[in-house]
Amino acid sequence: MTDAKILVVDDNKSVLSALEILLQFEYKSVQTLFNPNQISSFPNMEEMDIVLLDMNFSAGVNTGNEGLFWLNEIKKKSPNTSVIMMTAYGAVDLAVKALKQGASDFVLKPWNNERLMTTVRSAYELRKSKQEIHNLKKKESNLKQVINEDKNFIIGQSKALSSVLNLVAKVAKTDVNVLITGENGTGKELIARELHRLSARKNEVFIGVDMGSIAENLFESELFGHVKGSFTDAKEDRAGKFEAAHQGTLFLDEIGNLSLQMQAKLLSSIQNRAVVRVGSNTSSQVDIRLVCATNCNLEQMVADGLFREDLLYRINTIHIEVPPLREREGDVLVLADFFLKKFAHKYDKPGLRINNVAQEKLMEYQWPGNVRELQHTMERAVILSDGNVLKPTDFLLHAKPMQSLDHQPLTLNEMEKQMILRALDQHDGNYSAAAEQLGISRQTLYNKLKKKHE
Structure with a gap:
């Protein structure tokens, strides 16, 4: 017996009885309604798999308008329920009208039992297909939401960063x-994700590809997909990154690492917004927003013959330069505080703070690895910390030697500041010990530091 729920609506009790007897041996639940006005208050209509609906309920009326009205009411309550229309007055134009308004089929009275059962089975298969599609769309929507969930944030208050974010908002x-x-x-992928988040495609997928990690022999398969049997390990059809990003955003990171041969193949797909899977002759159109990133100087690479000029023009309609951390004035401490709270929570070390001397050390450092280096530095400091205060010695930074007087000498103020910070660093922030080493009083040392921050 098929686990389906069927509702029969007809003002002829003989018809209701006949259909109930016919259907109950094959379908688990068969319910009947004599009065169509009860459709509006019928409970759990969305659970009905099939509705057999008469088209005429008033005596002497055979236009079918009543049935079409109740068809629309059922579809409002349960769009995926299959509705089979029934009438003793067959007319092709009426059948077409019912099908256009959402009916799944049309049955004439008196019916042939075998033909009617076949119609009901087909309607049930249609209902199941619609339900599966609905469930798949719901899962797809949930999956996209998880994929696009904001796991990282763009942190900073500097003018340099604000300028970039203003450009992102426009583009x-x-x-x-x-x-x-x-x-x-510097956070190039975060900028790409922000572009996606603020775009009309925000509810679709963001697909990121590290171009530097793709082997040349797998390049076409990874980006454009392949068909079963196209090469040794192609055991099934597979969509590439372009197709996976359809209607969403495709982010190609480290695009400067591609060989000229791979650049040529990429250019064709970008120009035509179409891909051909490996082993196939069929072209598939793709609708994507393309965002690329690199730390290379592509214009210099073009001059050196290492990057195609036509590809650069294609990917470079808008150019966004992400500033290094050393040029984001004031953002080092903002980011350090953000990472401190994040890792203090992660490693269950509440109440951690960075002392003033350590803050000076962080601000003086040039951060060649930018935000990523700062993040790793803060995580390491939190993990290895013993107390509630992070001191200069808790931050392991690449030492930067004091500039030689023979090469762009520092000013006296800059040299004095470096000497003070180095002395404080060597004595774990102890002002008295640092002042003694420098040959000045503790108050003088404090005043000099205060003056340099004004």
Whole structure:
């Protein structure tokens, strides 16, 4: 017996009885309604798999308008329920009208039992297909939401960062290709995700691809997909990154690492917004927002013959340069505080803070690895900390030697500041010990530091 729920609506009790007897041996639940007005208050209509609905209920009326009205009412309550229309007055135009308004089929009275049962089975299969599609769309929507969930944030208050974010907000509303450049660790992927988050595609997927990690022999398969049997390990059809990003955003990171041969193949797909899977001759159109990123100087690479000029023009409609951390005045401590709270919570070390001398050390450092280096530095400091206060010695930074007087000498103020910070660093922030080493009083040392921050 099929686990389906069927509702029969007809003002002829003989018809209701006949259909109930016919259907109950094959379907688990068969209910009947004599009065169509009860449809509006019928409980759990969305659980009905099939409704057999008469088209005429008033004596002497055979236009079918009553049935069409109740068809629309059922569809409002339960769009995926299959509705089979029944009438003793067959007319092709009426059948077509019912099908256009959402009916799944049409049955004439008196019916042939075998033909009617076949119609009901087909309607049930249609209902199941619609339900599966609905469930798949719901799962897809949930999956996209999880994939696009904000797990990282763009932190900072500097003018340099604000300028970039203002540009991102303007560009995000369009579908133009964007090239993001900047040093390693500056947060190029975060900028790409912000472009996606602010775009009309925000509810679709964001697909990121590290171009530097793709082997040349797998390049086409990874980006454009392949068909079963196209090469040794191709055991099934597989969509590439372009197709996976359809209607969403495709982010190609480290695009400067591609060989000229791979650049040529990529250019064709970007120009045509279409891909051909490996082993196939069929072209598939893709609707994507393309965002690329690199830490390379692509214009210099073009001059050196290492990057295609036509590809650069294609990906570079809008250019966004992400500033290094050393140029984001004031953001070092903002980011350090953010990472401190994040890792203090992660490693269950509440109440941690950074003392003033350690803050000076963080601000003086040039951060060649940018935000990524600062993040790793803060995580390491939190993990290895013994007390509630992080001191200069808790931060392991790459030592930067004092500049030689033979090469762009520092000013006296800059040299004095470096000497003071170095002395404080060597004595774990102890002002008295640092002052003694420098040959000045503790109050003088404190005043000099205060003056340099004014």
